[in-house]
Amino acid sequence: MIYNYNVELTYEKLKQRASELLGSIIKEEEIPFEIPLIDEFGDLSTTICFKLAKRYSKNPVELAKELESEIRKQLKDDDLIKDVRAVNGYINFYSNFEIFARSVIDDILNLKNNYGKQDIGKGKKVLIEHTNANPNKALHIGHARNTCLGDSLARILSFVNYDVQVLNYVDDTGSQMADLILGITKMKFQKEVSTKFDKYCGDVIYVSVNKEYEKNPELLKEKQRMIEEIDSQKGELARLSKEIANKVLEGQLQTCSRIGAYFDLINWESDIIKFDLLNETLEKLKSLNIIKKEEEGNYKGCIVVKSEYIKGHEQETDKILIRSDGTSTYLAKDIAYAFWKLGLTSKKFKYKVRWKEPKLLYETDVNGEYNDKFGSADIAISVIDARQSRLQDIIKSILYYIGGEDLQKRYIHYKYEVVALSNQAAKALGYNVKEKIVHMSSRKGLYFDADDILDKLKEKIMSVVVKNNPNEDKDWIDYTSDRLAISALRYALTKPDNNKIIVFDFDETLRLDGDSGVYIVYTYVRTRGIIRKGINILLRDFKGYTPVSEEIKLIKTLAKFPEVVRTSANLLQPQFIALYLRELCDLFNSYYEKYPVLNADEPARSFRLKLVTVISQVLENAMNLIGLTPLEKM
RNA sequence: GGGCCCAUAGCUUAGCGGAUCAAAGCGUCAGCCUUCGGAGCUGAAGAUCGUGGGUUCGAAUCCCACUGGGCCCGCCA
Numbered sequence: 001m002i003y004n005y006n007v008e009l010t011y012e013k014l015k016q017r018a019s020e021l022l023g024s025i026i027k028e029e030e031i032p033f034e035i036p037l038i039d040e041f042g043d044l045s046t047t048i049c050f051k052l053a054k055r056y057s058k059n060p061v062e063l064a065k066e067l068e069s070e071i072r073k074q075l076k077d078d079d080l081i082k083d084v085r086a087v088n089g090y091i092n093f094y095s096n097f098e099i100f101a102r103s104v105i106d107d108i109l110n111l112k113n114n115y116g117k118q119d120i121g122k123g124k125k126v127l128i129e130h131t132n133a134n135p136n137k138a139l140h141i142g143h144a145r146n147t148c149l150g151d152s153l154a155r156i157l158s159f160v161n162y163d164v165q166v167l168n169y170v171d172d173t174g175s176q177m178a179d180l181i182l183g184i185t186k187m188k189f190q191k192e193v194s195t196k197f198d199k200y201c202g203d204v205i206y207v208s209v210n211k212e213y214e215k216n217p218e219l220l221k222e223k224q225r226m227i228e229e230i231d232s233q234k235g236e237l238a239r240l241s242k243e244i245a246n247k248v249l250e251g252q253l254q255t256c257s258r259i260g261a262y263f264d265l266i267n268w269e270s271d272i273i274k275f276d277l278l279n280e281t282l283e284k285l286k287s288l289n290i291i292k293k294e295e296e297g298n299y300k301g302c303i304v305v306k307s308e309y310i311k312g313h314e315q316e317t318d319k320i321l322i323r324s325d326g327t328s329t330y331l332a333k334d335i336a337y338a339f340w341k342l343g344l345t346s347k348k349f350k351y352k353v354r355w356k357e358p359k360l361l362y363e364t365d366v367n368g369e370y371n372d373k374f375g376s377a378d379i380a381i382s383v384i385d386a387r388q389s390r391l392q393d394i395i396k397s398i399l400y401y402i403g404g405e406d407l408q409k410r411y412i413h414y415k416y417e418v419v420a421l422s423n424q425a426a427k428a429l430g431y432n433v434k435e436k437i438v439h440m441s442s443r444k445g446l447y448f449d450a451d452d453i454l455d456k457l458k459e460k461i462m463s464v465v466v467k468n469n470p471n472e473d474k475d476w477i478d479y480t481s482d483r484l485a486i487s488a489l490r491y492a493l494t495k496p497d498n499n500k501i502i503v504f505d506f507d508e509t510l511r512l513d514g515d516s517g518v519y520i521v522y523t524y525v526r527t528r529g530i531i532r533k534g535i536n537i538l539l540r541d542f543k544g545y546t547p548v549s550e551e552i553k554l555i556k557t558l559a560k561f562p563e564v565v566r567t568s569a570n571l572l573q574p575q576f577i578a579l580y581l582r583e584l585c586d587l588f589n590s591y592y593e594k595y596p597v598l599n600a601d602e603p604a605r606s607f608r609l610k611l612v613t614v615i616s617q618v619l620e621n622a623m624n625l626i627g628l629t630p631l632e633k634m
Numbered sequence: 635g636g637g638c639c640c641a642u643a644g645c646u647u648a649g650c651g652g653a654u655c656a657a658a659g660c661g662u663c664a665g666c667c668u669u670c671g672g673a674g675c676u677g678a679a680g681a682u683c684g685u686g687g688g689u690u691c692g693a694a695u696c697c698c699a700c701u702g703g704g705c706c707c708g709c710c711a
Contacts, residue, residue: 315636323709515659593675
């Protein structure tokens with residue numbers, strides 16, 4: 001039998017039954033339900049009485065009592081709902097727990113990896129743009145936050161059946177490229193090095209060149225000349241710029257792959273110009289009178305967006321799209337790119353395959369071929385840190401003038417706060433400061449590479465893995481340690497609220513115990529250990545078994561997972577998955593210490609082994625959504 | 635000057651209009667390996683949820699003001 005994951009899962013059934021019961025008494029379009037946090041208050045509850053009481057100026061407590069007795073009359077013997085009680089104006093529903101538990105366990109055993117999957121996004125195409133690091137350095141811990149968030153969003157939205165395309169927009173034209181080229185052509189830095197090239201560019205060339213500017217300001221004129229030549233997209237320097245950008249990108253993509261983040265398409269910023277997307281965009285803006293060419297003042301000769309059109313920033317300065325020398329700013333290209341994403345341009349890119357494994361990856365390329373599957377999405381999500389809010393607000397304002405609220409809503413600036421360094425972490429890099437937090441700076445070399453952090457963490461983890469697994473071979477030890485390091489990093493960067501700065505401190509941020517990714521994986525490994533040992537036990541039916549309170553809580557938490565996925569997808573909050581994992585792990589670990597599974601008497605043994613099996617499955621599903629690796633052993 | 639964000643135990647955070655909801659991790663203290671893996675578990679101590687107003691039957695949660703901290707406002711990206 002092919003099991004359809006759109007079956008009404010247990011909580012849905014419970015809600016539906018409760019709605020039926022209430023619906024026969026009151027006429028109400030939407031009845032709000034919540035899952036009570038305290039077991040005493042049942043398995044489902046509604047605050048509808050507070051709303052009705054206000055409307056009819058009655059006492060909510062009495063109203064609830066009246067409804068309670070009306071509902072009780074309707075309950076049948078084999079009802080999914082066993083009892084109903086009114087407490088303080090709430091109406092609490094109590095499930096027939098045996099039916100409820102059986103239903104939850106069966107749902108998970110049948111659906112397996114699809115448990116929690118939904119059709120929210122069916123038929124809708126969403127573009128998720130993330131990472132977007134300048135191709136002049138290796139990804140640091142701040143970029144990693146972006147990558148983790150973007151990748152988790154992609155995983156979650158795919159899981160609820162959006163047609164997801166993951167993009168990485170790479171700026172191969174900006175002034176940072178001129179710095180590298182200057183370093184290589186004028187300062188004799190190498191193009192071929194034995195270390196990772198992205199890291200070499202960021203750690204050595206970029207930092208050295210910026211120091212050299214201070215000693216020798218004449219070089220800045222040379223830099224300016226180079227920027228203009230690269231921007232023209234003609235000649236040797238433009239070619240060299242692309243070559244270097246490409247090599248750096250390769251290193252960055254390796255880091256992303258290691259973390260488990262894969263893209264569908266690389267959009268080269270220079271191709272916005274090459275494929276002539278910009279002119280058409282500017283024409284459109286001109287026809288709407290949003291932009292204008294300045295004839296006098298500071299911005300004489302520039303084409304600007306007047307600030308009066310930028311919602312929330314009316315008091316600020318106008319924003320330049322085209323400089324007086326005719327070159328375009330980053331924003332101008334980003335507007336054109338936004339147009340392409342939402343299908344507002346007639347111009348198209350050509351594409352070529354960059355690689356096929358582990359996931360087919362395309363990139364824009366003048367010598368490529370057209371491919372209609374990219375662009376023109378229903379929703380475009382750009383994962384970009386909060387410092388760029390103003391530029392993103394400008395794009396949103398422009399979209400508003402073109403297509404009103406409907407169009408504007410389709411463009412989402414997914415913003416998050418930066419990763420900064422703790423005072424200790426800054427000191428570790430040789431910066432003795434008194435501030436509590438220090439912002440990273442590529443120019444000063446004040447940052448931690450994501451790869452370096454992972455390597456250091458892996459090393460720390462490996463000593464424990466070796467100790468606990470003396471008989472495993474080197475490759476296994478290496479793989480396991482690497483996956484644990486990545487799980488620790490991803491959990492640490494995904495879980496915090498997007499609006500909060502993460503103050504990075506190696507030992508604090510990347511814990512191996514307590515509230516950590518390692519703890520989550522460890523808990524999963526525990527479930528696997530039990531399942532492995534119990535593989536030959538013939539499972540009996542658990543009819544008549546009276547579950548302990550921890551088991552009831554676990555079953556309810558498992559039943560909640562589809563709802564957690566839905567909320568996480570609708571609100572674009574991967575955090576909810578991380579929090580859910582933590583909750584489920586805590587419950588399981590407490591349970592694990594207290595109750596034997598394999599050594600329990602029947603029917604407890606069968607019930608518990610099934611319970612552990614479904615806990616393990618749900619942990620795996622949730623872990624996959626935020627990129628933690630479910631390991632068999634560790 | 636204009637805009638955005640943050641403020642909850644010593645530290646890091648969760649809770650974001652509801653009922654035993656002030657929660658967890660770290661740290662401190664006291665326990666648990668004859669027990670399915672102790673990267674775990676149990677317990678204790680520790681918070682008038684920055685301050686002051688307001689809205690509400692109900693506010694850590696919403697609104698306003700203030701204080702303290704961070705970010706943005708460039709012919710950079």
